[in-house]
Structures are given as C-alpha cells and as structure tokens.
Amino acid sequence: MTIDALELIDLRAGYGSIEVLHGVSLRVPPATVVALLGPNGAGKSTLLKVASGTVKPTAGCLHVGGVHVNGAAASDLAHAGVCRIPEGRGIFPNLTVAENLQMWTGVGRLRAGEVAERTFTRFPRLGERRKQLAGTLSGGEQQMLAMSRALLVDPAVLLLDEISMGLAPLVVADLYELVHSVAAEGIAILVVEQFARTALAVADHAAILIQGRITRAGTPAEVEEHLSEAYLGGAA
C-alpha cells in the first residue's frame, strides 16, 4: 500500500465563527492529479489553504506523507513538501524577478545561482526580464514565475489554485501542459479550477465540492456527467 501524499479526514475549518468546510475527506496519492471542482463559495480555496497550513483546521485530520500535521505553520509545511500556488499571481510584485527566485530558495538546499540558471533555461523570457519588477510582467509571465517555484522545490504535493484566472486560453493550454509534465515526474497534484473541462482533461481523479461537502468523487468521466447539476444546483 502506498502512502498518500496528502490526506484529509473529516476535516472542518473556517474563518472566525463561520465554518466553511463541514467535514471533508479527500486523498491525493503520489503521481496522481486530482481535480477539485465546484461552484463559487464552495470552499475549494479554503481547502487548499488548510492543506498548506495558511488556515488551521478546527477538527479532523490533515496528513502530509502519512504524518499528522494539524496546526503546523505554513512555512513548516512548505519545508515538509507542500507547495501551494495561490490564487491570482503567486509572486512578489515589488521584488525583481531575480529576487523572487531568491525567495524560492527558502525550501530545499538550492543556491540562488542554480535556481536562476534552471529557471531561465526553462523560461528564457524570465531570463530577459530578471532585473524587472515582477509586478510589471504580463499575466502569463507572472504565472510562469509562480510555477517556477513548484518546479524548483520538488514538492511532495503541489496545490494549484485557479492558475488559469485572467489568462488567455492559449496561455492556459501551455500551463496545463506544464502541469501534465510535472505530474509525469511523480508529483501529486491537487488542482482547483473553474474551467472544469480543462482540469478534468489532465486529472486522474476528480471530486465535486459543494457548500463545504464533497458530493461526488470518482474518475473524471463519472464526475463530468454530474457537473452541470452540481453547478446549476440540481444536486444540492
């Protein structure tokens, strides 16, 4: 039996007195892409925040690589191999591209020079703009910079939150090709996405989250059948 890269057991969490996740169980095995779908406000982003330690669970268990990590700080979970690319752009807009890359060396034993070299070989466009403030890059370039963190730190589990947001369809296609190649390296990935079909195309498993509860889970094909009723409220 393999140990799941990420496992949520009957997890509850929320903000202040408002509970968002009412007991969610989800498993992400190694070398697997799991797509988490659901309408706005279902708690998808919150689930990723809990999994990465930004929001603390109030009940249930959070396991990373089989280790119980409830209440661990986000920075500690990062060292334990959880890598979340947050919604919007996962970059520091007021630092230069090179400085952003230097921040990625917070996890692992990478040296700044090595990080820059590996990133600029993969994304030559970033190399041309290394002295530029990251906030002045185009949307696609910013997302490349954000994704470069996932490629460098060799995470145990990668959490992607709406990486397609505000990007042109062609760029999105590029990004998902990248996701596909990362998955092929054996990294567990949990994708949250509004473009359900894009995510399902790369996923091995899928689950639908509605109002803080998983209402359906299975293969992408099974889940796709129930998508419209989930989004249009039929299943609720």
Add this chain to the structure above:
Amino acid sequence: MTTFLALTLVGLVVGCIYALTACGLVVTYTTSGVFNFAHGAIGMVAAFTYWQLSVGWGLPVWLSLLLVLLVMAPLMGALVERVLVRPLYGAPIGVTLVVTLGLLISLIGLANLAWPPTTTRVLPKFFAGRTVTLASLVVSYNEILVIVTAALVAVTLRSFFTRTRTGIAMRAVVDDQELAALAGTNPQRVAQLSWALGATLAALAGVLLAPLVTLDILGLTLLVINGYAAAMVGRLRHLPATVSGALALGLLDSWLIGYAPGGVVNVLKPALPMFLLFGAVLFLKQERLRAGSLAGVRMPRTPSFRRSVGSAAAFVVAAWVVSGQLSAANLATGGQGLVLAFIMLSLVLLSGYGGQVSLCQLTFVGLGAFAMGKIGGGSPLGLLGAIALPAATGALIALTVVRLRGLYLALATLAFAQAMDVIFFSRALGYGGNLEVARPSLPGIDLGNDRTYFVLLAVVFAVGAVGVLALRRRAFGRRLVALNDSPAACATMGVSVATTKLIVLTASAGLAGLGGALFGGLHGSVSPNDFVLLNSLLLLLLATLGGLYTVSGAFLAAMFYALFPVLQNRYPGLGQVSYLLTGLGALSLGRNRYGMGGQLADLGERLRAWRLPAGQQAEVLHAAG
C-alpha cells in the same frame, strides 16, 4: 560663510540622527504593517540605559555601547514584537495604534520610575573635546562620529535589503505575507528580526542624540518623534527619500535658527517638524479605498432609547445622592471624571463608531476652554463660542485631511496637536500661565457651589450619552459604522465619505470643546499643561481601554483617568505605576478590542441568555464568544 558652514554642520548632525530613527521606523512599519508610536520611547530608554551603564555604574564606553546597542535594544524589539505586536497582525489601525501608544506610555512611566527627573543627568560627548579644523570650520569628533555612523547605516541597510536573502525576505513579507510563508519563510521570525533591527536603530539614534541635549524623558521621546516627519517624506517605505527628508529637516531647522528673525524662530522652530509631518501626510498619494473585511467579532449591543433614558435618569439621581456624601476633594475628583467622560463621548462618536483615530482631541478641549475663558464670563455666549471655535477648527482640519484615513489621519492630528501645543497654547493662555475660565451661569441655580456643579456635570454627561446613543441608532449612526466597515462600499452606495467625515469630525470637535468649557469651569482656570500631546494620547488610550464603542466604557475609563493625579499625590511612587498599568492594559486589546465596556456588554449578553430557552441560549453564548 563660516557661520553658514557651522550651521550646516549642526543641521547635518541633527538630520543624521533623525535619519537613523526614521529608518528604524520604516523598517518596522514596512515589515509588520504596525506603526510603532513607541519608537521614540525606545530610543529614550536606550539613551537612559546608556547613561546608567557608562556614567551611573562607570562601565567603559565601548562596553556600555555594546550592551545597549547589541544586547538590550534588539532583545527589546524582539520581545515587543512577540508580546505586543504579534496578536495585532490584521487588526484595525485604531487598535494597533493604541497598543503601541500603550507601550509609549508605559516606557515613559518606567523611565520615570527608574530615573526620577529630580536629578540632572548629563552624558559626555564621544571623544570629549577633541576637534579637527576643516577649512576654518571647527568640527568635533563627536559630529564626525554621528555623520559617519549614519552614512554607514544607510549604505549597509541599502545593501542588506537588496543583496541578502534575509533582507529580500523582509521586503517579500511586506509584499505578500501569505506567499512568503508558502515559499518556506516564517513571516513571524522575519517580523521579529525587523523589530529587533528597528529598535536597534532607535537606540542608536537615542544614544547619539543624548549627549547633544539634556537627558529629559519627554523631550528625548518627542525629539525622536521628529523622525516621523522624515519617515513620512519617504512614504514609510522608501529609505533614500526618508534619509533625504531627515537631512532636509535637520538643515532647515538649523538655518532657521541662524537666519530667520527672532520672532519667527520662536514661533516656527519648535513646530517645524510637525509642519513637515503635516505637509508630508497631506501630499501623500491617495491610497486605495479599503474594501470591508470579514468581521469575526461581535459589536456590543446599542441600548434602546427608553433603556438609555432610564439609565441616564438613574445615573443622575445616583450622582446627586453620592455627591452629598463626598468630601470637597473627592467632589473635585469625581467632577473631573465626569468632565473627562463627557470629553470621551466625543471619541466614542468619532473613533468608536466612525473608526477615525484622532490624537488631537485635547486640542479641541483646550480651544473650548480658551473660548469660554475669553468670551462673556460664563454667559451663554461663551458656551456657544466654546462649541463653535473647536467645531470650526475641526471642520477646517476635516477639510484639509478629508482624504486621509487610519494611520495618516492619526499622524496628521498628532502633528496638529503638537503644533498647537507649542505655538498656540503656550502663548494664548499667557506664557506658561493660567487662563481663568468662569462656570456657565444658569438662572436661579448657583453653580458656584461644587456639589451643584457636580450634579450639572452628571446631567450633561447623561444627556450627552443619550444623545450619542440616539445618534448611533439613526441613519447617520449607521452611515458612520458603515464608513468604518468599508469606505469603498459606502462610496459605491452613494454615501459621501467626505461629507460624513466632515460632519463627524466637526460634531466631535464641538462636543470636546463643550467639555473643555466645563473642564475650565470645574477648575476655575486652565494652563497649557492641561492640553499637551501626551495627555491627548493618554485620553485616547484610556478611552480605548474602557471601550470606545460603549458609553459605559467611556465613563469607566474617565473615572480611572481622574484618579491618576489623586493616586500620584497620595502615593508618589504609585503615580508612575498607574501609567505603567495603563500601558500594560493595552496588551489586552489584541484580544478584546471593545475594551472593558465591551466585556461588560458581553457579560450582559450572558446574563440575558440565562433567561432564554436552552436552544437560543447556546446560540447567544456562541455569538458572544
């Protein structure tokens, strides 16, 4: 030419010291988002500790410097971050401001305990007496030391922030704290480090400044506050602009003394940094309107009109009964409490409901007392003036600062209060002297009688409280709270943010002014000391501790404030302890931002819950937290 060079040198030295303190302020603010009002106090404590070590205990200078700059200051900064600042991340500016104000007040209290102002302390200059002559200009080694240190610090800081991973991490945390954590950097550790660095810079400024002036607790604290102006020039972010601002301030200050005619110097000189601060805040770029945030905390309930009138009537009767039992001295203390409670009502309106932080409330109080004292000897005309003058000033200030919010509004009002203090009050009330203020006259009632005046004060407070609560329940009150919650939402709904702010600032200034007239009447006279900036800070701090959101909180806080001088007279040692306690009380605000009044309201909710059926009971208790 030599005069010019000499003046420039002096200005440069002072400017360098301002630059050090301002850089420290910028470092802590940018990395933690908490503006440290106690920055000057940390520098002051460092200077005194340095005196204690090097002069008091006779340790060698190098060892004293080492202990103060590399041991005490960083530890102090780290400790402050851990204990005071960490629970505050994401808290509204009103709360963070008051907590650091609390630290300022307790450090001043602590310093007064440890180094009683009765003895004079002098620090020798570094390399005492040694000078070098450069092009007909005599430069002391001390001056060279200051300039070289500042230059070194500026260069080191610059490369620290752009070249080292820790420095980049500090800037990254400012940009996006959450992302920094996701990338494996512990934002709290970074913030702690930056507070340690900030405190060290404050200490360095304090130690370098102390030999140039007399060691005076308040003076030293305020001098370091001048660095605020420089920090604002750099928009609290940009280090090179901050340094230039500091140098400009130092040079202007020095040239002013040398070249401006005496009259102008006397008026302008003490207030120069405050003018600069006010100006820098005014010309700041417009920040984006903040959208509302999720409120996890429940506000205390506003009592109904009938309830508040009933409580007010009971309060007045109780005041009348109690006043018969009080000695003359206690009557004066109680009256002081009632006046302060009334003044705090203006803060409940402005800061509690409206969320606008004002550090110049006592300035309006002073203006009210001034108008009452100058006009009509207790006639209704005087009362009218006591409301109109501060209200008009408040409106004027509101028009000037209408686009400022939060920290910037606080800093603008701080500058205004300090400038009024040194320019207006010290002169208009007679130099250091007293202005007689008559009690208002009512037909058929002798207000000269202390007991009658006490009851009048109780009536005025009760009416004011009922009025403020009534306002809270009306459309204007809802607009105020909405403005506090989300200016952006207000603006999109067609509520004029500017008009609402103008009205509330004017009304609150008028209320404070009326309080000032009554305050003057209670004591018979007022002096500039009654309205100094520090007292304004203390007023806001205590009002927040009592609970800015509740009328009962204002009353509790005012009574406590009124007891201060009594305690100090009776037990001289204890006076400073009460300052210290007040400051420490601010610690609790990180947890309950509605203060004592809020906790009382909570208790009320709990008691009410006992009478409800079990299901509802659990709900109410859950909501009450």
